[in-house]
Amino acid sequence: MFDLEQYIDMFLDESKxxxxxxxxxxxxxxxxxxxxTVNEIFRIAHTLKGMSSTMGFEKIATLTHKMENVLDDIRSGKSKIxxxxxxLLFKGLDILDEFVKNIESEGKESSRSIDDIIKSLDNLENQESEIINENTNIESSSDDFQYISNVANKAKDKGINCYNINVKLEENCVLKAARAFLVFKCIEQNGEIIYSNPSVEDIEDENFGEEFKIIALTDLNSQDFAEKIKNISEIKEVHIEDFNPENVDIVEDTHKKDITIEDGKNETEQSKEESYQNESKQRKGKTSKTVRVDIDRLDNLMNLVSELIIVKTRLEDIDTDSKSQNMNEAVEYLERITTSLHDAVTKVRMVPIERVFNxxxxxxxxxxxxxxxxxxxxxxxxxxxVDRTVIDEIGDPLIHLLRNSIDHGIETPEIRKSLGKNEVGTTxxxxxxxxxxxxxxxxxxxxGINIDKVKKKAMEKGIITKDQLATMDDKEAAELIFAPGFSTAEKISDISGRGVGLDVVKTKIEALGGTVEIETEKNKGSKFIIRLPLTLAIIQALLVTVEDEKYAxxxxxxxxxxxxxxxxxxxVEGREIVLYRGKTLPLINLGNVLDVERKSDKQSDEIVVVIVKKGDRDLGFIVDNLVGQQEIVIKSLGKYLSGLNFIAGATILGNGSVALIIDTNSLFQREWYS
Structure with missing residues (x-):
């Protein structure tokens, strides 16, 4: 039996x-x-139908087939958008998405019934109406024969050729539907199809003999048109003649579109010069320059690069005690190679954020x-x-922020109108x-954010004291909405108001090594600014010492x-501060915060301070000495040490020792909101 399990990952990637x-x-x-757009949606549904049917996922195949029928009715003019x-199509999309996610997690479609949506799609399919296009200059008749005649006559008036095309395939042709598809594609690249017999669906299902008929509009003469079709293999005969209504046998399910023919360039020319060329260029670029790579393989490659950087750092340490010129040159060469390799691997891991935005x-x-x-x-x-890891994690925080913006931020049309704003809100x-x-x-x-309301709620929930509130400016008060369980919503809904939103956003973003800031103005709006590192694996860091311990x-x-x-x-209130460049700079002694045991009391009057930033705020870290700048590899502390305060991870130094990486965000949190 043929095993399809090996293709499940490919199916999931393409389905998504x-x-x-x-x-x-x-x-x-x-x-x-x-x-x-209707044609593009039809193609997607048709592709999904074929893929799912091949893999044995019958619910997806059935649902996409019904969606395909509705779309074909729109294309043929039987139904109006x-x-x-x-x-209903969106509902179908949601169900398809649910099935794909279930296949990813459990290896099979969910047990959800699709009878209701199939019935709804069938009802749509049975309702016959016509598409009325305001831009069309053709009066479409319910009679298919009259419709085709009108299109042909209008085309001829504008100097566009209309041909009856009769195509015969070789008798031993195996993949008749595939050959017919190539013929359709060839014709559509050089013109516009307005009719086919048998219907498109019958041709796709191979419900026809060796012959099919097409009526098409084109700028080409009949000889050139025929030659292009004959270039397709397994085509026995192509007969083209000027459109003659007497030679058209109208069947019930015709393949026809609303054709707009205007003065100047007609739609046939535009589609030939723009749509098809652009589409083929995009397809060519994607197929020739893109390859799918399993993320585990990339992670393995990144780990190997990380080890290479550690070895490079070790050689640099050895080189400081060596007089060998050859060693020095070798280390410099290794540094260039590892830097280039790191940049290359990082770029491979980078993907457009469009994948989240869509x-x-x-x-x-x-x-x-x-x-x-x-x-x-x-x-x-x-x-x-951005880094692939960021893509996987940033979606949920952005969803929270957008929902918060739409629910809490943007007013109802009535309120916006009373404030002199456009009734349509902008996000x-x-x-x-x-x-x-x-x-x-x-x-x-x-x-915007109601600062007074935020302060009041924060006081009620015990997040801050009255004394702390008195020293806060509006920007600091606005950031209180990131406190756990904080919410100013008057009622709970499915959208917001449960108090589990923005604290999750802050936690998630800071776990990625990023920061989030707020800018807000009453009746003007709000802005949430998220800053994330380009890569999460290898970074530049400053090494410092506190007693005998090294930190990054x-x-x-x-x-x-x-x-x-x-x-x-x-x-001031038990906290160390210093006036630096005309501003108050809070200070944190890293040794005290990290519980480093003091072996001797420093007598020097000068202390070394590393000033870190978060948005427009500064914070000074008091350290003993500076070691220098170094490229470091971030290593996880594992699940047993993952809860350590103020530590973001660890790195291995050139001499094999371990240095902990300081989580500056959590230290800011401790200083400003404790």
Missing amino acids: EHLENLNKNLLKLENDQSID NTAIID RFPRMVRDLSKELNKEINLIMNGEDTE KLLAYPDGNNVVIEVCDDGS IPLNNIKEITSIDKNKIRL
């Missing part, structure tokens, strides 16, 4: 891509109702309907690349690179390094 494209095109169809059809237009559409709000989602920077999702970081912004033009501080978080006179340090 097709479902993503299906979602994108359904959203597009809701806005422009283009026949090209409306909200009910689009909502899921949000549908979510915003559904939420705006549920909340009776009009929302315009603007996305920019989808091609910004922006932006991504762009910033040095060694990637920045993602979630913005809205809503009501990520270089991205460091603002500057300075020395401060110990006598200038003051105590």
